[in-house]
Amino acid sequence: MSTIKIRAKESNGSVTVKALIKHPMETGQRTDKKTGDKIPAHFIQEVVGKANNEEVITVHWGPAVSKNPYLTFVYNGSKGDKVELTWLDNKGNKDSLISEVK
């Protein structure tokens, strides 16, 4: 299962993309209550949004973005566009998903 969920809908030439990503978004400032150790930072740093292989948005996130982050953006496009989202975190993990605009 992908870590990404995308809903992309077109209306009057604008495509609204709504995405949810499953990720802990750990700030690095919290401590484990049992051991007292700091929980290391683990968060998504970059999300790239493409429409039909053309980049429309590059997002830079810091640790202050909520757990299981949500992202919305809007671009000029049409039904059937292939919207692709790719995320990359500070540990080098990544995932990507392509979804068709409805």
Next chain:
Amino acid sequence: MNRRNFLKKSLMTAAVVTTFGGLMIKPKRVHAAWPKKSFDITDLAESIKSVYGHDDLSETKKVKLKVPDIAENGAIVPINVKTDIENVESIMIFVENNPQPLSSGYNLSSKSKGVIGTRIKMGKTSKVIAAVKSNGKIYSASKEVKITIGGCGG
């Protein structure tokens, strides 16, 4: 490794190299490296300066920042920014009283509209600032969000 496998692998490598090469040459306005320095800064003015080179923001009604007046849970504060300004290059969101004020940045292409939304963490009650860059000028809107339970504690 037999001959067939070898050929297959070298072809794949060639394909990867070509695609990567293609990406490197193509001019990309929206792409930039993750600005570690700006995300590490703990002072609001310094943070804004590190992003733009100055902290000259002009507050305008053309930037609409939608945030809750009171957020019961500081771990999930919805933020929506919308602007009619043409040619938006980027949208940045700063939270004055967070350990690091810069929360997130959005670089837009000419195809994008000036609309973004996300959810952020806030440690305590603070002013939230949305800054929009267009044609070298920085437009902004700000609003205070009251936090009942902080979202950064352990």
